[in-house]
Amino acid sequence: MQHEIIIVDDHLLFARSLAGLIDSYEEYTVKHTFTNGSELVDKFSSGMKLPAIILLDINMPIMDGIATMKWLKKYQPKAKVLALSMEDNEQTVLAMLRNGAKGYLLKDIQPVLLKKALDTVIEQGFFHTQEVTKALMKSLNSENEEIVELKDVELQFMRLACEEKTYKEIADIMCKSHKTIDGYRQHLFEILEVKNRIGLVMYAIKNGIVEI
Amino acid sequence: MQHEIIIVDDHLLFARSLAGLIDSYEEYTVKHTFTNGSELVDKFSSGMKLPAIILLDINMPIMDGIATMKWLKKYQPKAKVLALSMEDNEQTVLAMLRNGAKGYLLKDIQPVLLKKALDTVIEQGFFHTQEVTKALMKSLNSENEEIVELKDVELQFMRLACEEKTYKEIADIMCKSHKTIDGYRQHLFEILEVKNRIGLVMYAIKNGIVEI
DNA sequence: AAACAAAAAGGGGTTTTTCCCCTTTTTTGT
DNA sequence: ACAAAAAAGGGGAAAAACCCCTTTTTGTTT
Numbered sequence: 039m040q041h042e043i044i045i046v047d048d049h050l051l052f053a054r055s056l057a058g059l060i061d062s063y064e065e066y067t068v069k070h071t072f073t074n075g076s077e078l079v080d081k082f083s084s085g086m087k088l089p090a091i092i093l094l095d096i097n098m099p100i101m102d103g104i105a106t107m108k109w110l111k112k113y114q115p116k117a118k119v120l121a122l123s124m125e126d127n128e129q130t131v132l133a134m135l136r137n138g139a140k141g142y143l144l145k146d147i148q149p150v151l152l153k154k155a156l157d158t159v160i161e162q163g164f165f166h167t168q169e170v171t172k173a174l175m176k177s178l179n180s181e182n183e184e185i186v187e188l189k190d191v192e193l194q195f196m197r198l199a200c201e202e203k204t205y206k207e208i209a210d211i212m213c214k215s216h217k218t219i220d221g222y223r224q225h226l227f228e229i230l231e232v233k234n235r236i237g238l239v240m241y242a243i244k245n246g247i248v249e250i
Numbered sequence: 251m252q253h254e255i256i257i258v259d260d261h262l263l264f265a266r267s268l269a270g271l272i273d274s275y276e277e278y279t280v281k282h283t284f285t286n287g288s289e290l291v292d293k294f295s296s297g298m299k300l301p302a303i304i305l306l307d308i309n310m311p312i313m314d315g316i317a318t319m320k321w322l323k324k325y326q327p328k329a330k331v332l333a334l335s336m337e338d339n340e341q342t343v344l345a346m347l348r349n350g351a352k353g354y355l356l357k358d359i360q361p362v363l364l365k366k367a368l369d370t371v372i373e374q375g376f377f378h379t380q381e382v383t384k385a386l387m388k389s390l391n392s393e394n395e396e397i398v399e400l401k402d403v404e405l406q407f408m409r410l411a412c413e414e415k416t417y418k419e420i421a422d423i424m425c426k427s428h429k430t431i432d433g434y435r436q437h438l439f440e441i442l443e444v445k446n447r448i449g450l451v452m453y454a455i456k457n458g459i460v461e462i
Numbered sequence: 463a464a465a466c467a468a469a470a471a472g473g474g475g476t477t478t479t480t481c482c483c484c485t486t487t488t489t490t491g492t
Numbered sequence: 493a494c495a496a497a498a499a500a501g502g503g504g505a506a507a508a509a510c511c512c513c514t515t516t517t518t519g520t521t522t
Contacts, residue, residue: 200452202445204507217472224510225470234479234509237414239451243462250455416479430499436482446507447480 040067041090041160046106047122048073048098056093059149066090066156075101079109088117091159094139096123096130104130107137118159129246141165188226193247195222200239200248252279253302253372258318259334260285260310268305275365277372278302287313291321300329303371306351308335308342316342319349330371341458353377400438405459407434412451412460 043066047053057068069089072078075098092110096103103121110117121134121142131142140159143152158165188196191212198208209219227233230241242248255278259265269280281301284290287310304322308315315333322329333346333354343354352371355364370377400408403424410420421431439445442453454460 200448202449202452206507215472217474218470220509221471223508227509233414236412236447236451239448240412240414243455418479427500429501432481432501433499435480439481 041065041156042067042069043091043093043156044069044078044089045071045093046073046075046078046098047071047093047095049095059152060156063153063156065160074098075103075106075109078106079113082114088114090118091156092117092119094119094121096121096134104133104137107134107139111138118163120155120159120165127246142167188247192222192226195219196226196238196242196247199223199235200242253277253368254279254281255303255305255368256281256290256301257283257305258285258287258290258310259283259305259307261307271364272368275368278368286310287315287318287321290318291325294326300326302330303352303368304329304331306331306333308333308346316345316349319346319351323350330375332367332371332377354379400459404434404438407431408438408450408454408459411435411447412454 043060045053045056045060045068047056053071053073057071060066060068070081070086072081075094078092079101094103094106098106101109103123107119107121110119115138117138119134119139121131121139122145123130123142134142141155141164143155143165155165194212195208198211203211205219205223206216209216212219223235223238226238230238232238232241243250255272257265257268257272257280259268265283265285269283272278272280282293282298284293287306290304290306291313306315306318313321315335319331319333322331327350329350331346331351333343333351334357335342335354346354353367353376355367355377367377406424407420410423415423417431417435418428421428424431435447435450438450442450444450444453455462
């Protein structure tokens with residue numbers, strides 16, 4: 039009996055060739071390929087049964103990997119998801135794992151490693167490469183702070199605060215009053231437990247809010 | 251005929267086992283193991299001839315990898331050095347390569363990769379893993395700025411400026427007048443071409459002056 | 463739909479820090 | 493002994509940080 043796989047990836051070419059590869063394995067068969075998270079959610083909502091493994095791309099339009107993971111965590115907590123990604127962003131890895139992904143694969147992996155990942159998830163329920171373990175250890179050691187979810191405006195403000203701009207310039211860019219920006223600043227100082235803008239910048243860097 | 255290798259590493263246990271491994275290869279023999287850069291320099295100064303490859307640890311007391319590379323670049327420019335390191339710090343990699351290292355290996359590599367690295371250096375004169383190539387490409391794309399060498403006091407100031415401290419507090423810590431600190435600040439603004447303390451912090455992070 | 467609470471946006475004003483221009487004194491290297 | 497660099501300092505403008513307060517928006521309950 040074959041294990042059913044679902045692929046969710048907006049790069050159709052990649053999704054199809056991945057499907058071809060997986061279908062070539064005796065033990066696996068690809069049942070569906072979707073191009074974004076909400077297609078997957080729709081199918082589950084209309085009664086689709088859980089496959090053995092979901093291969094979930096992270097960078098997608100409409101409903102991205104993390105949003106999809108959050109939905110799955112809530113409504114399909116038994117889903118076994120392997121996250122797929124082009125780049126190796128530590129914060130994204132952690133976000134996916136926090137929301138219940140069973141493993142994390144870079145898209146340029148060797149086919150043999152994909153096969154091994156699938157087998158390992160079926161047998162042991164998870165698959166973690168050395169890189170992920172490293173990221174996990176790092177987060178265990180350094181981050182005892184609880185994770186604060188920031189809103190979009192706050193993220194935008196944080197990114198601008200990391201540039202050599204005055205708050206007045208930031209206010210103009212964000213089309214808000216100088217005083218509103220001051221409110222953002224004060225609020226972020228409190229929830230992130232920092233004392234000044236330097237602390238804000240260091241927080242943004244440590245938590246991958248800004249590109250370095 | 252065997253190629254002669256010299257190992258420079260302060261972790262004697264590691265250096266010895268590495269030597270054992272290398273001696274087990276037919277084509278290579280370890281001629282010396284030193285525990286810091288100045289031992290190596292001393293031997294060269296007293297007429298030791300150049301080995302085929304020097305395996306040089308980066309994190310050492312007394313005279314570290316980068317200092318040793320600088321000496322070798324000046325007095326033994328034909329030395330073929332493979333840098334060894336525990337961690338994968340992009341800035342350090344680049345500093346080693348800029349000073350003429352032929353390659354960069356993480357200490358946790360597979361023995362077979364070490365063998366390949368040695369062979370490749372002998373045959374082609376260099377050995378670069380994918381990670382190094384990636385770091386190189388990144389530095390090519392982003393860093394057109396020239397490298398500014400900072401003095402010790404300036405580095406200390408930079409590190410403190412990345413913490414949530416006022417300049418007054420920094421002055422106390424560094425036992426300098428508040429105005430002297432202001433002089434450091436202004437001087438660094440000019441040579442690093444930044445406009446404010448945020449720019450200073452971002453520079454420090456991009457150039458590995460502070461740990462993230 | 464009305465009422466209520468909570469969060470967001472904005473205003474005014476004070477204190478502190480940051481930043482910049484300048485001069486004087488001290489230290490350092492040759 | 494001399495020049496150059498580092499350190500210390502003064503004065504002032506701008507920005508950042510901080511505090512208290514009002515209005516508007518948003519979401520939730522009954």
